[in-house]
Amino acid sequence: MAVYTDITDEELERFLARYDLGEPLAFKGIAEGIQNSNFLLETAGGRFILTVYERGVTAKELPYFLDLMGYLAEAGFPSARPIPDREGVVLQSVRGKPVALAQFLPGLSARRPTVAQCRQAGEGLAWLHQAGEGFPERRVNDLGQAAWAGLFAGLEGAAEALKPGLSKTIAGDLAHLAAHWPRDLPAGVIHADFFPDNVFFREGRFAAAIDFYFACDDAYAYDLAVTLNAWCFESSGELNITAGKALLAGYEARRPLSDAERAALPILAHGAAMRFFLTRLADWGAAPDGALVKPKDPMEYERKLAVHRAGLSILTDAV
Template identity: 55%
Template sequence: MAVYTEVTDEALRAFLADYALGELLAFRGIAEGVENSNYALKTAAGDFILTLYEKRVDPRELPWFLALMEHLAARGIGCPLPVKATDGLALRSLAGRPAAICTFLPGLWPRRVRPEHCAPLGGALARLHLAGADFAEMRPNGLGPEAWGPLLERCRPGGDAVQPGLVAELDAALAGILAAWPATDTLPLGQIHADLFPDNVFFLDGADGRPCVSGLIDFYFACTDLLAYDIAVCLNAWCFEADGSYNVTRAHALLAAYQRLRPLSAAERAALPVLCRGAAMRFLLTRLYDWTATPAGALVTRKDPLEYLRKLRFFARAEGPASLGL
C-alpha cells in the first residue's frame, strides 16, 4: 500500500494551477512503493507520477534527489524527470507534505527475475555511475557502514525473538565486515542508487524480443558512496533464487555487462565479497528494525529479515570474487 496521504480534489487543482500541464484527466493511487505516497496523474500533457514525500524522507534532502534525477535524465538515463512549475521550481507542497511531479516512465518491473534481465541491469547500473560522475554535490549514505552498529543496537532488545542467537551472530558478522571494509579513498566513489531492487527497474522488450531497461526509479536512497557497493546491492537483490541459492549465471551476466562499460579495478574486484556482506547486513538490519519496531496490527507489509541472514551467510562463505560471478 503506497497511499498514506489522501489529496482532496480542491487541493490537487490548486496544486496543478501552478503547472502548465493542461486539463486534469485522471488521478489514481499506485500500489507499489513503501516509503512515499505515489499517484498516477494524467493530464492533457500526458502521464506523470505525483509523489508526496512521507516521514522517512528528510525534506532538506529532497533538492539533492531531484537535482540528481534532473542531472541523470539530462545525460540520457531513463529516470523520472522532475517537472517544474511555471515558477521554475519542482519541489512544492501538497496536503501538508513536500511533493513533486515527475515524468512517467514506460516499462514493467520484473515480478520474477530471469537471467536475461541481469545483463541490461548491469549495463544500466554502469551508465548510471558514469552519468553521475560530474554531479558534484555529495550526499553521505545514511544507511552505510557507520549506521549499521547503531541500527543493530536498536534491534538488540527484540532481535533474538525473531531467531534465537541472531543478535550474537550479527555482532560477529558486523565486526568482520567493518574490519574488512575498504577505505573510501581506495575505491572509486560516486553517486549510487543504493536500492536498485527489481521493483525499481523497468524493462521493455527490445527489437530482438530481449528485455531492455526502460527506466530506473525511486532515487530516495541515492547517495555518494563506493560505486562497487551499488553492484553489491544488486547482487543481493537480483541474484538469489526463491530457495535462497545464489544464481551465478545472473551474477555473471550483471557483472560482465557492467564491466563492458566500466571495468572494475583490482581493488574493487577484491572488495566485492565484503561489499556484498555489507549490503546483506544493511537490508537485514533495516528489515529487522522494521520487524521489531512495527506493531503487529500495523497496515504495513513487514519484509522477512531472515532472507538477508541467509544471503549474509552465503557471502560470508563465498571463496573470493570468482565464486560471485566475477
C-alpha cells in the same frame, strides 16, 4: 512506493493549479514499497508520478535527489525528470508535507528477473554510474557501513524474536565488517537501491531506473554488490551464479572493474546484505495503521547474510 496520505480531489485541484498540464483525467495510488506516498497522475498534458515524501528523507535532502534525477536525465540516462511549476519550482507542499511531480517513464519491472535481464540491469547500473560523473552535489551514505552498528543498537530483541541466537550472529558480522571494510575504491554517485522494482524494461531491454531517494556518494562496487544481492538470489536463499555472472558481465561491458573492486565484491556483498537486513528489521511492524503497504521480511536478507558468511569467495568465483 506506497500510499500513506490520501490526496483529496480538492487538494489535487489546488496542486495542479500551479502547473500548465491541463485537467486531470486519472489519479490513483501506487501500493508498493515502504517510504513515500506515490500516485499515478494522467492529465491532458501527459502522465506523471506525484510523490508525497513521508519518511526516510527530509525536505533539506530532497533538492539533492531531485537535482540528481534532472542531471541524469540531461546526461541522457533514463531517469524521471522532475516537473517544475510555471514559476520554475519543483518542490511543493500538500498538508505540510513535501511533494514533487516527475515525468512518467514507461516500462515494466521484472518480478522474477531472467539471466538476460540481470545482464541488462548490470549494464544499466554502469550507465547510471557514468552518467552521474560530474554531478556537483554531494550526499554522505547515511546507511553505509559506519551507520550499521548504531542502527542495530536497540534491535537486538527484534532479531531474537525472528530467530533465537540471531542477535549474537549479527553482532559478529558487524565486527567483521568494521574490521575488514574496504576503503579508497572508485566512488561517485550511486543509486543504493537498484532493486528489480526500481528498474524498468521495454522489449527486453533496460529502459529506466526510478526511486533515487537513497542515492548518495559511495563506492561504485558497493552499489554493484547491492544489485547482486537484489537480483541474483533464488527465493530459497541460494546465489544464482549464472545470474551473477551475467549481471557482472553487463556491468563490465560499460565500466570494467578494477582488480581492487573485484577482490572487494565478497565483503561488499556481505555488507550490502547487512544494510538491508537492518533497515528491514527496523521497519518490521513499524508501518502505520491503514497504510497500503506490507513491510518486507528481514529474514530474506538474513538468508543472504548466511550465504556470504559461509563463503566470501563465492562472488569472486562468479566474476
